[in-house]
Amino acid sequence: MPTPTVVLVHGAFADAASWAPVTAELLRRGFAVRVPPVANRSLSADAAYVRSFVEQLEGPVLLAGHSYGGAVITVAGVAENVVGLVYVSGYALTEGESLGQLQGGFPDSDLAANLVYAPYPVEGGEPGTDVSVAVDAFPAVFAAGVPEETARVLAVSQRPLSAFAFGEPASAAAWRTKPSWGIVSSADRTIDPEVERFGYTRAQVRKIVEVDAPHLVMQTHPADVADVIAGAAAEVS
Numbered sequence: 627m628p629t630p631t632v633v634l635v636h637g638a639f640a641d642a643a644s645w646a647p648v649t650a651e652l653l654r655r656g657f658a659v660r661v662p663p664v665a666n667r668s669l670s671a672d673a674a675y676v677r678s679f680v681e682q683l684e685g686p687v688l689l690a691g692h693s694y695g696g697a698v699i700t701v702a703g704v705a706e707n708v709v710g711l712v713y714v715s716g717y718a719l720t721e722g723e724s725l726g727q728l729q730g731g732f733p734d735s736d737l738a739a740n741l742v743y744a745p746y747p748v749e750g751g752e753p754g755t756d757v758s759v760a761v762d763a764f765p766a767v768f769a770a771g772v773p774e775e776t777a778r779v780l781a782v783s784q785r786p787l788s789a790f791a792f793g794e795p796a797s798a799a800a801w802r803t804k805p806s807w808g809i810v811s812s813a814d815r816t817i818d819p820e821v822e823r824f825g826y827t828r829a830q831v832r833k834i835v836e837v838d839a840p841h842l843v844m845q846t847h848p849a850d851v852a853d854v855i856a857g858a859a860a861e862v863s
Contacts, residue, residue, distance in 0.1 A: 630686040631658040637693025638787035647848035666787045669794040673701035703800025709862040715811040718825030719796040726792045736815040756786035770840035801829040816841035
């Protein structure tokens, strides 16, 4: 099998630029890489978009999802040309489970007390609710370990997640049929690291890699993340 294209899926409160250090590292190593935007409106819609994006690529694809992006690849990964999944500080849901349900089985992280809610218009329906991280708390809670100037920029340019997405159950669990790998950020203040470990263990991922890193491990430890992705790509090639 040829070397897969690596598709990097960002999570909530971030955008494709959150992957930039890993993107650059993978490109230096000769990988074909794509980093699509995710609207963060609903799990089903976001997964459908990523699946459509993947299915339009030629050849095999290795999906890597950060944070909420882990939930997205769990569903989108059923696409026929997806040959593996890499979870990066991510949610590995099972069928019928929501983010809220998985998170609810563990103590709240520091994120819970620092969320901000704002309405957004929905054409033809009731307004939705955007969830974001308080700007003043963002550097410490979400972007710990990232240079202060960069963290401040990320804080004011974050992409919110619709509250609807927290309660929407996953319609599929691609890890049941696709080989998977998982990175735990052991200093994560956004997702309890135990949530990550539990999801990966339940999914019987081939390898769990612990990195002494905050939530944005792609920013603080890009080479470590790229190593796991490259190793996964080698295994499925």
